[in-house]
Amino acid sequence: MKRFLTLLTIVATLGMFGQCPVKSQTTIPENEKNALIDFYNQCDGKNWTNSHKWDLSQDPSKWNGVVIKDGHVIELDLWFSGVKGQLPQSLSTLKELTKLELSCNSISGNLPEGIFVLPKLNYLNLSMQNIGGQKTLTSSLPKNINLPSCECFYLNDNALSGRLPENVTLPKVQWILLNNNNLKGQIPATWSNFPNLILYALYDNEFEGDINFDFSKMPLLREFLLGGSKKGNKGLTGTLDKSIYKLNLIQLEIQNTGIGGHLEEEIGNWQHMSRLLLYGSKFSGKLPQSLGDMLDLEILNIAGGNQFEGPLPNLSKLRKLRRLIISGNPIGGKIPSFLSQMKSLIELRMGSCNLEGNLPAEIAPDNGDNQDQTQGLDNCFELDFSDNNLEGTIPESWGNFQNLSTLNLRGNKLSGNPIATVMKIPSIGILLLNDNQFNGELSTLLEEDLPSLGNCNISNNHFYGPLVTQRYTYNGADEPFNKFYPAKLVITGNDFNFKSFENVGLNNMEDNNYEVVYDSMNPYGQELQVEIKEGDKQLELNAITDEPIDINDGDKIIPNQYQWYLDEKPIKGATNKTYSIQCDNNPATGIYHCKVKNKIAPNLTLQSKPIIVTSKLSAVKINNDSKWICNGKTIKYSEASEIYLYNMNGDKIMHAIGEELEYDNLSANNYIAIAIINDTKTATKLYLK
Numbered sequence: 001m002k003r004f005l006t007l008l009t010i011v012a013t014l015g016m017f018g019q020c021p022v023k024s025q026t027t028i029p030e031n032e033k034n035a036l037i038d039f040y041n042q043c044d045g046k047n048w049t050n051s052h053k054w055d056l057s058q059d060p061s062k063w064n065g066v067v068i069k070d071g072h073v074i075e076l077d078l079w080f081s082g083v084k085g086q087l088p089q090s091l092s093t094l095k096e097l098t099k100l101e102l103s104c105n106s107i108s109g110n111l112p113e114g115i116f117v118l119p120k121l122n123y124l125n126l127s128m129q130n131i132g133g134q135k136t137l138t139s140s141l142p143k144n145i146n147l148p149s150c151e152c153f154y155l156n157d158n159a160l161s162g163r164l165p166e167n168v169t170l171p172k173v174q175w176i177l178l179n180n181n182n183l184k185g186q187i188p189a190t191w192s193n194f195p196n197l198i199l200y201a202l203y204d205n206e207f208e209g210d211i212n213f214d215f216s217k218m219p220l221l222r223e224f225l226l227g228g229s230k231k232g233n234k235g236l237t238g239t240l241d242k243s244i245y246k247l248n249l250i251q252l253e254i255q256n257t258g259i260g261g262h263l264e265e266e267i268g269n270w271q272h273m274s275r276l277l278l279y280g281s282k283f284s285g286k287l288p289q290s291l292g293d294m295l296d297l298e299i300l301n302i303a304g305g306n307q308f309e310g311p312l313p314n315l316s317k318l319r320k321l322r323r324l325i326i327s328g329n330p331i332g333g334k335i336p337s338f339l340s341q342m343k344s345l346i347e348l349r350m351g352s353c354n355l356e357g358n359l360p361a362e363i364a365p366d367n368g369d370n371q372d373q374t375q376g377l378d379n380c381f382e383l384d385f386s387d388n389n390l391e392g393t394i395p396e397s398w399g400n401f402q403n404l405s406t407l408n409l410r411g412n413k414l415s416g417n418p419i420a421t422v423m424k425i426p427s428i429g430i431l432l433l434n435d436n437q438f439n440g441e442l443s444t445l446l447e448e449d450l451p452s453l454g455n456c457n458i459s460n461n462h463f464y465g466p467l468v469t470q471r472y473t474y475n476g477a478d479e480p481f482n483k484f485y486p487a488k489l490v491i492t493g494n495d496f497n498f499k500s501f502e503n504v505g506l507n508n509m510e511d512n513n514y515e516v517v518y519d520s521m522n523p524y525g526q527e528l529q530v531e532i533k534e535g536d537k538q539l540e541l542n543a544i545t546d547e548p549i550d551i552n553d554g555d556k557i558i559p560n561q562y563q564w565y566l567d568e569k570p571i572k573g574a575t576n577k578t579y580s581i582q583c584d585n586n587p588a589t590g591i592y593h594c595k596v597k598n599k600i601a602p603n604l605t606l607q608s609k610p611i612i613v614t615s616k617l618s619a620v621k622i623n624n625d626s627k628w629i630c631n632g633k634t635i636k637y638s639e640a641s642e643i644y645l646y647n648m649n650g651d652k653i654m655h656a657i658g659e660e661l662e663y664d665n666l667s668a669n670n671y672i673a674i675a676i677i678n679d680t681k682t683a684t685k686l687y688l689k
Contacts, residue, residue, distance in 0.1 A: 410435050592613060661673075
């Protein structure tokens with residue numbers, strides 16, 4: 001009855017296309033032909049790509065992608081052909097099938113268990129099933145996989161779910177690709193028993209639990225890819241079995257996992273290793289010295305999450321090493337001098353490595369004057385020494401980097417003015433100098449012909465002066481400069497003022513797809529402590545800062561707008577450059593500062609440094625009064641009804657009722673504490689950490 005219905009379906013399908021009925025004679029057994037027709041009908045055959053469409057009136061030997069030998073179907077190859085839907089169970093009747101290639105289609109539903117026990121199947125590829133980027137193959141693997149002839153097992157880049165089955169027999173398999181799926185649970189020990197395996201890819205799944213790979217059962221393994229750069233396998237834990245060091249690996253990738261432990265000196269056995277990627281895992285301990293003997297190594301990435309300790313082994317013999325990425329490990333010490341000999345490096349990242357000392361001049365390329373051509377990173381396009389404890393200046397020789405596109409030195413203690421040096425790097429595209437102690441003017445950095453400069457961050461330093469040094473003339477008239485080369489410029493936290501923006505057309509920046517971040521600067525002026533004494537009649541506070549001119553309106557001055565504050569509260573009517581305190585019997589003491597705005601830079605508010613005003617008349621003291629007690633994370637002033645804590649910019653950061661204030665998560669710095677006692681104030685300057 002079932003076969004009868006199947007034949008009716010075939011006839012109906014052929015009738016729709018005006019084709020002749022299928023002849024009863026065929027070059028393959030009837031059950032194999034029916035399986036192919038089931039496949040055609042269930043998987044949207046009428047909409048397959050033109051080059052793969054089947055004419056069901058013809059013999060199966062004429063159907064594209066079908067290979068017949070000795071009267072049996074031995075290959076079904078319809079990759080990237082528009083196959084859509086669930087594979088029929090009848091495909092398991094193709095007992096002579098050696099190749100099933102259906103990658104890059106839109107297969108969905110449960111996979112037929114029978115195709116995973118075909119005795120002669122040598123090549124299975126069901127990878128990359130999706131529609132418009134949405135993965136369609138979401139089923140789990142069958143409970144039993146027994147493919148005694150299979151060498152290639154590809155189901156990668158799907159959305160396979162569930163666990164790996166315990167029952168797996170793949171004695172001849174050489175390539176297993178199960179990466180980029182949603183497989184879960186612990187990896188069974190049976191998934192180590194592959195004596196002919198060469199490439200093993202399980203990365204970017206959701207595996208968990210301790211790994212228990214017995215690498216002695218995979219003696220031919222060359223590439224082991226377990227983690228992944230996307231979601232990794234974060235739930236995997238444990239350590240690598242020492243049998244891994246007896247393999248002749250060329251690639252080891254354990255990225256974004258919970259796997260850890262130490263690397264052994266036997267790592268030097270991997271003489272042909274080209275890619276060692278341990279990013280985002282939990283390895284620790286000293287790096288083996290034998291790492292410097294892996295002469296074929298091209299990429300070493302041990303950054304992010306690992307805690308390898310220094311010193312860094314001498315890697316100068318690794319002439320093929322192109323990418324050295326060790327950020328986030330507590331290596332310590334100075335930047336190794338041997339790096340200057342690694343001329344193949346194109347990427348060097350040593351951010352957050354507890355490095356100290358100066359930037360070495362010798363890692364820069366030679367400018368031609370030096371006869372020693374064995375040093376210098378001529379081909380380097382990315383340098384990252386961010387978030388360390390480096391001091392000193394950027395060496396002048398660094399201006400010789402001709403191919404450098406990314407320079408990241410943020411978060412150090414570097415000083416001096418680096419602008420003249422970085423302006424000599426013609427290919428610079430990303431320049432990150434923020435959070436250092438650089439100072440000086442920008443010269444023509446933003447006007448220079450640096451067309452590759454797309455991201456420039458110099459925030460939180462002490463740069464000052466004009467952003468643009470000269471006016472630009474257009475059609476005979478002066479115009480503001482509005483063509484910064486960097487598409488994104490971050491200059492917050494410097495010593496620029498409103499006059500710095502004179503020749504800059506900020507209003508046109510957004511229209512030209514530029515982004516300039518400048519909303520806050522370092523407080524300007526001097527930090528003062530002023531005491532009102534007996535007989536003082538008036539105290540005048542001054543917050544004057546430079547005012548810019550309007551080059552579009554006859555160089556008229558654009559006035560600043562001022563607002564004075566006392567203890568973080570605006571003083572009504574105090575909108576002049578200066579503010580006078582009347583020294584009567586009850587003068588207004590506390591912390592004063594002034595906020596300033598100007599329309600030339602509408603997003604910027606400048607703030608003066610705090611002026612601490614005390615008075616003997618109000619019993620306010622600015623000294624280390626013995627009643628102030630700092631104990632652990634507590635500030636105490638006996639008999640106080642309230643305690644306020646301010647930073648040195650005059651910003652209130654904490655307040656407590658009573659005689660104790662508890663603090664936490666404060667950076668080590670100077671602070672001002674004010675206690676209120678019977679409506680009077682007493683203040684002190686404290687160093688808290």
